[in-house]
Amino acid sequence: MPRKSVYSSICRKNVDARLRLMMHKRPRSLAQLLETGHLANLAEEARRRGGLTERIRALLPADEAAHLVAANASDTGELVLMMDSSVWAARVRYRAEDLGAGRLRVRVLPQTD
Numbered sequence: 001m002p003r004k005s006v007y008s009s010i011c012r013k014n015v016d017a018r019l020r021l022m023m024h025k026r027p028r029s030l031a032q033l034l035e036t037g038h039l040a041n042l043a044e045e046a047r048r049r050g051g052l053t054e055r056i057r058a059l060l061p062a063d064e065a066a067h068l069v070a071a072n073a074s075d076t077g078e079l080v081l082m083m084d085s086s087v088w089a090a091r092v093r094y095r096a097e098d099l100g101a102g103r104l105r106v107r108v109l110p111q112t113d
Helices: 006-023 037-057 086-095
Strands: 068-073 079-085 103-110
Touching: 037 068, 079 086, 086 103
Parallel strands: 079 103
Antiparallel strands: 068 079
16 A cells, blocks of 8 residues: 655645745736845836946946946945956956956956857
8 A cells, every 4th residue: 555645745734835825916017026035126226337337338338338237236345347367367467457346356358168
């Protein structure tokens, strides 16, 4: 006679309980989810970083700006730039003063093939 698994009955009860809970909630649009809670915080951080990246890009010469992937300011006030190649990263490292950064860290985006 096959034995009934206790684990499977517990999982089934949890799934049933969650399905009953979900039936009482109305689905929300992605726009609504991005306006509240953790996703709102994430969306705000993405906007902040995007704005900073564009401001830094405007301060760089066009050839270097084209290779800037992202910019961020760390909690310690360090400006962190992500470049798409080591050649461009080396050039941008000398621009800390032009960018108004007391401390500048330049990183290279890992290459994927």
